[in-house]
Amino acid sequence: MLGAPFTVEDLHSRDDWPEIEETADTFLGNATLKALGISALYGGLVLSDDSGLEVDALDGEPGVRSARYAGEHATDAENRLLLLERMKGARGKGRGARFRCVMVLARSGGVLALFSGTVEGIIINAERGDHGFGYDSLFVPEGYCETFAQLPAETKNQLSHRARALQGVIEFLSRKQCSETDR
Numbered sequence: 001m002l003g004a005p006f007t008v009e010d011l012h013s014r015d016d017w018p019e020i021e022e023t024a025d026t027f028l029g030n031a032t033l034k035a036l037g038i039s040a041l042y043g044g045l046v047l048s049d050d051s052g053l054e055v056d057a058l059d060g061e062p063g064v065r066s067a068r069y070a071g072e073h074a075t076d077a078e079n080r081l082l083l084l085e086r087m088k089g090a091r092g093k094g095r096g097a098r099f100r101c102v103m104v105l106a107r108s109g110g111v112l113a114l115f116s117g118t119v120e121g122i123i124i125n126a127e128r129g130d131h132g133f134g135y136d137s138l139f140v141p142e143g144y145c146e147t148f149a150q151l152p153a154e155t156k157n158q159l160s161h162r163a164r165a166l167q168g169v170i171e172f173l174s175r176k177q178c179s180e181t182d183r
Contacts, residue, residue: 006173011038014127027051027064027102030110040109051101051161052134053135055123057087057094066134074132080127083138087123095122097139101161101168115171132156 022030027050034048044088052066062069062083071080087095103115120142127137129149136148139160148156158162162171 004127017041022064025064027100027116028104029116030064031102032103034083035104035111036109037107038108043108043137045112046096046106047103048106049101049103049162049165051099053083053139054098054100055083055087056096057090059085081133083123084125090123097121097123099135099161101106101165104163105169105172106123112167115165115168115172117166117168119159119161119164148182 017038017042022033024030024033030050031048033071034050035046038048039046050064052063054060054063062079066079068079070082071106074082098118100118101116102115104117105112114146121140121144123135123138124140124143125149125152127147127149129137129147129151129153131153132149134151135157139148141148141151144151
């Protein structure tokens with residue numbers, strides 16, 4: 001998604017980097033832990049993120065615990081089931097929700113910039129669609145009738161919370177590259 005002139009290496013493809021535990025209670029906190037932890041070991045730019053689903057009827061839950069909502073080793077299906085169970089009786093604006101993503105760009109153990117993106121929508125009563133992951137089959141983004149799990153990947157990737165945060169990263173890096181080139 002960054003495109004040229006950037007080369008991206010996903011740390012999940014490497015086994016020689018430590019896994020940074022997400023112990024903070026905010027998306028920003030977790031993204032910062034990961035960015036600083038890896039950037040202290042690596043000389044280049046490090047981009048990390050933390051993201052999740054916030055539901056109005058549940059006072060922002062599952063939030064930072066989205067991936068572990070039904071427990072530490074819960075599956076996506078178990079997390080969705082618990083979400084639907086806790087939302088029984090929620091109507092109207094209470095079904096409002098958003099996916100939120102916070103990204104931290106770091107280098108050499110220091111934060112360079114923070115970025116965030118959200119996409120608003122609603123939680124429906126039953127799963128629809130078989131694409132995506134997590135809560136995608138329950139989330140209908142504002143302005144659409146299909147869930148993230150029903151939308152084509154290209155559409156989701158253009159309007160998602162990660163895409164919106166990453167747009168800020170691209171703009172930042174483009175400005176930085178221009179200012180360094182102009183010197």
